[in-house]
Amino acid sequence: MKVILYLHDLYIEFAEYHYMLKQERHQLILRKLKSNRKVLSAHLSTELDVSEDTIRRDLKELEVKHLLYKVHGGALPLENKIQTYNERSVSDLDKKSKIAKKAVKLIHDGQVIIMSGSTTNLELAKIIPLKINATVFTYSIPIAMQLSLHPSIEIIFIGGKLNKSAQVTVGIDVVNSISSIRADICFMGTGGIDINRGMTEPDWEVAHIKKYMIQASDHVVAMCLSTKIMKAKRYLVVPIQNIDTIISDYEASNEIFKEFKDKGLIII
Amino acid sequence: MKVILYLHDLYIEFAEYHYMLKQERHQLILRKLKSNRKVLSAHLSTELDVSEDTIRRDLKELEVKHLLYKVHGGALPLENKIQTYNERSVSDLDKKSKIAKKAVKLIHDGQVIIMSGSTTNLELAKIIPLKINATVFTYSIPIAMQLSLHPSIEIIFIGGKLNKSAQVTVGIDVVNSISSIRADICFMGTGGIDINRGMTEPDWEVAHIKKYMIQASDHVVAMCLSTKIMKAKRYLVVPIQNIDTIISDYEASNEIFKEFKDKGLIII
DNA sequence: AAATATTGAGCAAAAAAACGCAAAAAAAAT
DNA sequence: ATTTTTTTTGCGTTTTTTTGCTCAATATTT
Incomplete structure (x- = not known):
């Protein structure tokens, strides 16, 4: 050099x-x-x-x-690098609780309810009126803990292998358990809803479980952030005709729902 | 350097x-x-x-x-802090953690472990060394949550009807799930141990579930507060010969264990 | 109730970072 | 080969961060 x-x-x-x-x-x-x-x-x-x-x-x-x-x-x-509080805090909490407030009106005495493991459902669990008497099936630990504060909800926890980060159970046992349930209504957080591509999820296992949850329910409520409407993820859960109701943080009158309404879905 | x-x-x-x-x-x-x-x-x-x-x-x-x-x-x-409401009235915490410290030495890599839903087991869950690689079956939400902080424990949550106060699942589903397990070792909190009346529980449902847990395990460890030795509760779980090891906060040399030792039990 | 230990707030010294600027070096253009 | 432009670097100054210390207030233990 x-x-x-x-x-x-x-x-x-x-x-x-x-x-x-x-x-x-x-x-x-x-x-x-x-x-x-x-x-x-x-x-x-x-x-x-x-x-x-x-x-x-x-x-x-x-x-x-x-x-x-x-x-x-x-x-x-x-x-x-240390993970800080903000990085793991819940995003769009305001929108999610807005959705939860609409959803809670669908809960009635005596129902058998299935709740998936989303943060929107956790918000819903927080605001179920104390006088409601119902049975809830869930595979999410946070939701089960939240519901255990409710005086008259009967909680059936769906067992299986625990996913540590999401604190939900997954796997074949979960599918088996759900298959033997008959529920009145099912509240489902969702990764994406599209008129053609249906309800989709980014995770294969979750998509699989949700499919059975929907099969087991008479009425299916998809709770969907406005940002996820007309978006699709990797794995199909069910086509759009298997869903009965969509709840989002948009007004029900929003034009984005036109096609959904045409297919007979209820928008809230 | x-x-x-x-x-x-x-x-x-x-x-x-x-x-x-x-x-x-x-x-x-x-x-x-x-x-x-x-x-x-x-x-x-x-x-x-x-x-x-x-x-x-x-x-x-x-x-x-x-x-x-x-x-x-x-x-x-x-x-x-999350569990504070759970540890509201944990009595004899020092004794229980003393028991847990003895019990943790029985946990080894690759084991399949069943843990019942006692506070002693919660203490045990807290101190499992981070390098241990094992599978744990439990029906207790606090224990599952505690274990989910462990990097390499696989957790299988046993589903069923949730008992809100104890935060454990109970019922026929739990029994069915446990019946299909084959575990290496089972750590069991207990309501009472007596040389003649065996292991007993105050709750019929819990006694029933524990019976199946013991059936499913090669090695049964009863973790028992000194105050509960030679005491009996309402419902029989199993007779004393179905138990392999007793861990208490007493010294293993304590004379109270003489008869247990005579029957071949390991005292720690 | 007294003794001991822990904490919080304010302060000062030291270390590190930020900022603007100018010298030096490298690259590009003529 | 020379000039111009750009990049890199170091320096002085100002800010910010970090740390330890004192002292009064609080909490805990005996």
Whole structure:
């Protein structure tokens, strides 16, 4: 490696001079981060013989490229970034509780109800009037816990393998249990509703379970965020004619529902 | 210790240092909290070599992010806070956790485990080492929730009618599900153990379910408060010879166990 | 009720980051 | 080869963050 210096009218050539390119520094920083699990700006500065400003700029660049994340004093690998409350908070909570308020009017004394495991259903579970007397089948732990605060709802929990992150049971046992149920009404959160492509889900297993839930119910209520109307996900649950009612945060009069109404669906 | 990096023809030596970044401290605190189920400010201060003020500020930050909750003297995992209504009147918690500490040594990789719905079992669920890989069948919501924080335990929730106060499922469905299981070991909280009258329960339905749990297991561990030894409740679960191991908060050498030992039971 | 331990608030020192600017170097254009 | 443009870098200054300390208030234990 050579370096050529222009000084006034002198031209000097240095044979062995290690000037480090920015990219080299970046690679170096990432390597060190990998083997060391952290890097400190101050140390990098002396070790790589550049100012701390430069290191800070390097780290900032690498952060933008999602190769690390910057903290006061240095940087850490992206994987140990701590999950914060906001990141896992429920999105569109206002819309979901609006839907729940409409849905709760469909619940009556003596019904046998199936509830899927969505956050919209959790909102619904919170606002079921205390005087209602009904039986609810669910496979969601949060919903079961919420309902257990209700004085007169009988809860049947559908067992199976527990999905830890969603806190719902899944698998063949769930399907078997549901197959032996006969329910009056079924409240279903949904990944997408489209007039042609029907009700769809991003997860195969969930789609499968929901299919049986719908089979087991006399009346099927799809609770659907407005953002998911006329959208489709990967896996079909049922075609649109298997659904009886759609509840969204839109007004029922919204023109987007025209075709659904033409097919005989109730829009709330 | 030194870190040496080779990059093309460059070789750079990094001096080792152990200044700790704030985020690293946070991660360590959370990790310790997860494995120890609690952290003490004074302890952390000396361990991480920073002032207690700093620790307090760390805990406060983590609390705002909903990653733990602060108490006088330290902090506890957030799960416990959710379960506070459950631990409303947990009596003899110290004795129960003493039992749990003994019981956890019986848990090994690859086991299929049945856990009944007692608070002693909840304590056990809290302290299962993170590296353990096993399958747990349970019909208790608090236990399922506690286990869902474990990275590698597979949880099978046994469905049925939910008993709201105990947060456990009961009924014929539970019996049916358990009948089809084959487990290595079964941890059972118990209402009473007596050398002649066997293991007994105050609730008929629970007694019935436990009978099937014991039938389904190769090894039966009865976890029993010292106050319940040589006591009997209303309904028989199984006679004493169907039990393999008794764990209590007494020393195993206690003379009260003499007759049990004579019958071949293991006392821990 | 007294003794001990823990906490919160305010403050100051030190370290790190941000910002604007200008020198230096590299790249591009002439 | 020279000029222009762009990029990179370091420096001085101002802000922000972090930390430890004191002291009064609170909580816990004896």
